[in-house]
Amino acid sequence: MRNLFDFLVKYCYWLLFLVLEGISLAMLVSHNSYHGSVYLTSANHVTGKVYEWESELTSYLSLKEVNRQLVSDNVEMRLRLASLERALDSLRKDSVRIDFVAPEYHLVHAQVVKATLHRNNNYLTIDKGRRDGIRPEMAVISSGGVVGIVYLTSDHYSIVIPLLNVRSSVSCKARNSKYFGTLQWQRGAVNIAYVIDVPRHANVHKGEVVETNGYSEVFPAGIPIGKILDVGDSPDGLSFMLKVQLFTDFSTLRDVSVITNYSREEKKLLEQKADSSDINH
């Protein structure tokens, strides 16, 4: 306190000067419209800049949430697009117009919390589980396309078998072809997989998009998987083997969505009944 008092006594002359000049400047800007407007303009410029910086900072900090929202929107759009394309196809093929109701998929958005990429059996761990409605054998997709299939679930987490797993097998087809094959991954590149068992008479070309065909119990039809890089022969020479560049970038994958209501129990039961009956014997 005493130091403060000494300081004030020592520098009161300068303090008084600053106070008087402050009063002068206040008079200057408050009584002269031109000076006032210049001051206000400068002040607005300064405060505007500060607010601009603040806005940039907060928008940067909220990028994670924005990104998550974009990814979920993108996934929903893709599913909607796929169902609409199927509806369009069916309308084109039929001479009689039928009312088509596009299925509404229920999505659970999740984040990848752990991923392996360089093993034979890679897997992903996502931060949503049984309590979020996730069950084994549900489809996992991202804004790029197919990611994999839910394998195991706990209350809050799930393990997903991605396409990058040698046990993974997804039924698919080229977009403009009706012949289907099976997508499998072979060790090595994390963005390359192969479609096997494509009939030799199938008319497939480089650059075509490979998508799910809807025959599996897991994936709805029309979800993109990748692009054909090369059309080659299978080792036994009986069919084509398509080299596919995957759309999903697993090395940077973070936001995924799980389709929780695409269940074909009836179909599954029927197929199980067929397997157990004498049809196959």
Added chain:
Amino acid sequence: MNRGIINRFLGFCVVLLVQVLVLNNVHILGVVTPLLLVYPILCFHRGANRISLLLWSFAFGVIYDMFSDTWGMGTFTNTLLGLIQPGLLNLFSPHDDDDEENEFEPDLYSMGIGHFLAYAFFGCLIYHAVFNLLNAFNISSLVFTLIAIGGGTLLTLVIIFFTELIIRKRR
């Protein structure tokens, strides 16, 4: 003490009247206006209380602004000159007599013409520069501002010189 204050105030009133009634109507080349208001501040004797010098300068500035509708400009400039006047006076005044130093009053005869004109010139220059820059408040009309500063400084210096000649001769 009281007499000194009254004299100072009366002197300021005379300068103020001359400034407001006469000099404020002088606009040579459209921009050059002498500001004699600098004179009462330059006349403060050496050793004057600095705080009282600041307060006097501020008060002179406020009254001048009230009359000439230059709110803030005269006050700011006067207060600034009140701050630097002691230093300016020390720079140009003789230091040979310590006893008289405290009561040394700056004028044409006590300082000598050369020293006094130099002292008054720098005082006027600073005063006009600050006042005109505040008045313009931008640099787009810098040429006119420089003319106003230069012309006003010289004109005010001439007026102070002749005022000194007249006042000090009568004493």
